[in-house]
Amino acid sequence: MRTEEILAAIGTGLWSWDSSSGTVSLDAEAARLLGLPAEPVVRPGEEVRPRFHPADWEEIDGVVNFAIAEDTVAEARMRIVDEAGRVVRTVRTRSKPVPVDSPGRHTYVLMGILQEVAQPPETIASHTPLTGDWRRSREAFLLDAGRALAEAGSTAEVLRVAGSLSMPGFSPDGLAVFGVSGDHLTVVGHHGHNIGAEKPFIDMPLETDYPAAEVVRTGQAIYLSSPEEYRKRFPATWPLARDFGRRSWAFLPLVSSGHTTGAWMAGFRHSVAFSPDERSVLTTVARMLAQALTRAGAAETERELSLGLQKAMMPSLGPGVDGMTIAARYVPTGGGLQVGGDWYDVIALPNGRIALAIGDVQGHDVRAAGLMGQLRIALRAYAAEGHRPDAVLSRASRFLSGLTDAYEPADGEDGSDATRFATCLYAEADPETGTLDIARAGHPDPVVISVDGTAVIRQTAGGLPLGIETDADYPTTRVVLGPGETIMLCTDGLIETGGHDMATGWTRLRPVLEKPAEDLEELADALVQAVHGPGSHYTTGPLVDRREDDIAVLVLRREAARTRKPPGRRSAMTIAQAEPERIAAARQQVRELLHDWADAEQVDSAELMVSEMSTNVLVHTDGDALLLAEVTGPRGERRLRVEVADASDELPHKRRPGEMASSGRGLVLMEMLADAWGVDPRGEGKSIWFELYESEDPPELGRSAS
Template identity: 70%
Template sequence: MRTGEPLPPVEDVLAALATGLWRWDNRAGLVTFDVEAARLIGMPSPDGRPVSLSESGARARFHPVDWNEIDGVVQLAVAEGTLAEARLRVMDERGHVIRTVRSRSKPVMTGESPDSYELIGTLQEVTEPPPGAAARAPVTGDWRRSREAFLLDAGRALAEAGSTEEVLRVAAGLSMPGFSPEGLAVFGVTGDRLTVIGHYGQPADSEHPFTDMDLSTDYPAAEVCRTGRAVYLSSPAEYQKRYPAAWPLAARFRRQSWAFLPLIIAGRTIGAWMAGFAYQVSFTPDERSVLTTVARMLAQALSRAGVAESERELTDGLQKSMLPNLGPEIPGIAIAARYVPTGGGLQVGGDWYDIIPLPGGAARTEAGGGRVALVIGDVQGHDVRAAGLMGQLRIALRAYASEGHRPDAVLSRASRFLNGISDTVNGGDPDDLRFATCLYVEADPATGVLEIARAGHPDPAIRMADGTVMMRPTAGGLPLGIDPDADYPTTRLVLEPGETLLLCTDGLIETGGHDLDTGWLRVRRTLETGPADSLEELADSLVQAVHGPSSHHTTGPLVDRREDDIALLLLRRTLQSSKPSTGRRTAMTIAQAEPERIAAARQQMRELLHDWADDDQVDSAVLLISEMVTNVLVHTDGDALLVAEVAKDAEGARRLRVEVADASDNLPHKRRPGELASSGRGLVLMELLAERWGVDPQGEGKCIWFELYEKSLHEPSGAGDEEPVVSRETPTPPFP
């Protein structure tokens, strides 16, 4: 070619170099080959014109394994804006390989959709084997199988990582097939600054130059975060040429190749991942595909971990704001509390507890501290709305209690409040009204008197000084928020020195497939066998009995596997009175309108005598109190007050004394009932079964009592024709 002559056509030059041109219109699904490219794929053009094939027709000219890899190579080139390069085996009509060609193409976007593009590239026949071909199997290749297995393992491990620290640990342990990096680093973006989230393979203090780096810095990771496109540096010379300002920072690590890939979530670049290699890597399309896939999985794992950590942080904040501190120590009583949220969602539900100093509670006496209210409750649901209603209800209860209202009035006002806000929050939808159960206890540390109002909540339980545990049935009303005019009767109990009161939500009882009955048996066993000296250890043992060993802490230990929220309060009276405790004691009222509480009275007796030596005597005691209480409800117009006490006499034998008091002045008389009579056998049974029994007149009404000795020292004193003993002694007070 002489100087000044025009250049020959490009097609002629490429044909002379045995290189063909082709175009793939992705939208039209049409592939066009020039004359040389058509010859290379085994379809020579007889008239010297380009050959156009459908996508399926073009696919038929290449080996199916090679064609299947084309899509991944092209998608990677479209995402990164780089060249798509691949080696393809050309097949004839009989399925024989006639040659191998190398394709190099450049994606050109033709629309906003990721699938709107066309490829313009070259085809050139190659005779040398591809790098590493000797180590591959004829069709699939060992490297290809290793890559697939690696990606499956990496995806599984990253999906199981639950925190950013775990994700980084998994990323550091990835062993890529054939080209494992020596060092890794994960960068994040905060505003317009680049930060280091974590790294592996570098000294502990090596991240300082890269932390808080401006995104406009001429550093590969900063460029990746700005553009969202990967950067591959195959040699130190290439790194130094492209990023001369950042090269001194990277040179000290003595790496030979680097890959910086974007971490993209929903089209937004949240950071960059750096993989550094101790040897030179050419970053073939296969290798880039592996790195890109790992980067996508890493971005998803980091995003999930970030959301989980944000939820945990929000949970901790909500718990700290919604749950009270136990405050300063109150003389005369000890308190322990636990809140264990459910494992789903934000881990915040409707369970709560509160400890409220009552008016005058700041005053202290020589006997102990001022009055305090203990509240525990559960708003229906396990969602954010339940947590919000719980917070509002807790504030309302605290306000009503601080105004000095009695327990029944506090719950009545709280029910009207919840009914009003629940109707407002749900937009008047009658199918989405929320209610709450609640137990409100007003305690006087000086006297041990507990005044209890209950709104559909589980009854409290008491562990006595000797380890005996009893459920304390209390009068109650509807859950809060159902009926704004509901009444909540008050029950009075006395907590003796050394006794412990348990208040809990149903999550402690019903978790693990238990119902209220079987769950209570489990809680009762734990209370009986749990630590007697430390209230905190007893609270831990109750939670661990339901869920196993704990692993986190709020106001108490949290656990990993949870079905329902748990809130519990333990109150122990530590004040020593001048009069020593005489033993176990229980009291309850059976109202005329509540005959079903007779069954609760029988259960109370069995719990009180749980370690009694003679089962027949236990059955006798249960039968006698059933008769005594039933007589009061049938033959009088008032309520029955049952008091039962187990104590030791002077000779060391345990004695059971049961008293049933009523307001009627009519004394019972023993009768001789006929065979078909429906009544008149109560005193006969008492005379036959009790060691001693009698009737004590009181100022208003009377008290019928009987005694049983665990080891009988006396013969029954009753005789068939004798009148009952009418004691003139001052009776044991039926209520403390």
């Protein structure tokens, strides 16, 4: 007897549906069940489709697609209707979708059986796992569950999401996740149980006759639909489960990368038959849960490693320095190990001073972090030997160049970035006098904040980034902090994050720097918040948010004098004979000091006079020029005083230059533009100075001179 005859005898027919050609092949029994003549036939799909109830037909695509994705059998219950649309019978189909290669199309052949079944009452059908309503609920549930588990960032959050899942028609009232430690079963977490209920299951040997242990040993799911079945299969551990008062249990393996890493238990207070569709849902949830736990575990391991690396690499600021206050922040990019190439350091020097260092190694990977750690140690060693800032950076550049030259990429690693460089700013600070001798290697300039809150970029001399040349020179610039003044050092991540360049980045930070803050800790927090927005979790520890670039910030404030003078702002800089281009920097310093001055014409006048005074020193003497600019007084009545000192004893003379003369206009301009000016002899050299008085109205030219 043929197979078709045997199947026909039990009311079962064979059919296949080719999605590429759109044709349906039916044997005689399958044709009869669909209301067609009882004979083998191949019909177009358009003729067969009206034989199915429209509501059931809409579900078949989802069932088939799910079966293709899960490599399972597509099972459904479908109603057959006549020409008038009346339901004449209900058939059960079990079919295997077989994908077919077709260029540019996703096609398959659905092959299986059709079998007539008794049509259940409508009230029951709405809750059976073979109806379209249940399938729609299942697909919506799996979509929501997958999204929620994918967004969970920690093991605790994964367990919370898993415990809140409401499965369609058979939600568990409790769950537990088991892991493996050596040859013992452990409890990773649980939901729906009292505190301490997990104690009997902690550290259970894998040989124990317990469902979760067997699942881990075999990798096969276990479904227990009744207490009797549980007691019969696992008599030794049934007493442990009996007290929870459940009626059904599902134990499923948690599989990651082909290995069983644990088990998931779902317990039910009502009886569950665990039909194929219910098992399919539980299996899918177990897969998603295993993936989510693996991701969360890897993320937590990375965070722990990041925290350890940061604690090892980032220095402690210590108890502080007499006469100075220091605060710092480090914010990693948030990607990968969350440790990059930015760093800061505070170093106690043998001469009683302190050194501040801040830098940025090229890159945001593990190698950048490793180079940063080595470079930081080298800087500390050179500083401890008592070298001056320029010598410290020169030696550090030679050290980094040697490290990158000796680097050999690992097998399969791209060696194109073997040469790495680093930017760095190193400053030696004297707490007693407030002076900072700064050497800079391709790093952003510092910012000085006056007592009245004015923030000015303090331009300093600099050299190439570390590691580019083995014999690079790094000139030193002296900056003097007055009592109550603050200096801020940072890496370019603070300035350029958010699509900014150096100019727009400083514009964004300036209001933050000039806003009054209770202390330096508040200022450091405000700077990071200005870049990452309100609500960002910025600390000296690791962050989980993804960042564009690492950020390091170091702020130092010289403590204010007990007899404090009225708030003012000042700037000082040296213009060397060999650096006439520093005159432009001096002009910029004065303009920034006067950024909120009432009369813009006075600002232009101040710039012009500073340029003339500095140029005269470089042209008519053999020494350097020392410029000191200071703004004092209440707003609207402030006074600007600028002094340019040199070591020459020759006093300037006022001349009347001809129309074509290239010099001789300095004192004439001061007489015309300044509210007051003069020349003061000193023990060694002289000082030329001028003053401007703030006014809402332009000054009267040549008003006074001395």
